[in-house]
Amino acid sequence: MTAAEDGRAAVIPLAYDIVWLLVGLVWLLIPIAIAVTERRRGASWPETFLWFMVAFLLPVVGLIIWALYRAADARRATSR
Secondary structure: OOHHHHHHHHHHHHHHHHHHHHHHHHHHHHHHHHHHHHHHHOOOHHHHHHHHHHHHHHHHHHHHHHHHHHHHHHHHHHHO
16 A cells, blocks of 8 residues: 555545544534524523523434334335
């Protein structure tokens, strides 16, 4: 492997790390922005917290639902 190939091999994992870091930051910034907006609207703390949790957990719940759907679909495909 040449030095140039070594450099490319090192840059690709770094790019993935940066992308996933940005995804995580966006995932956190969106619920924070929603919570700040709710507080500025005059919402109570419990209501603000609930809106934060909805925005924070929605991707996780969606992933769980998708995984269950895929598992059920794979089970149906093998039982045919």
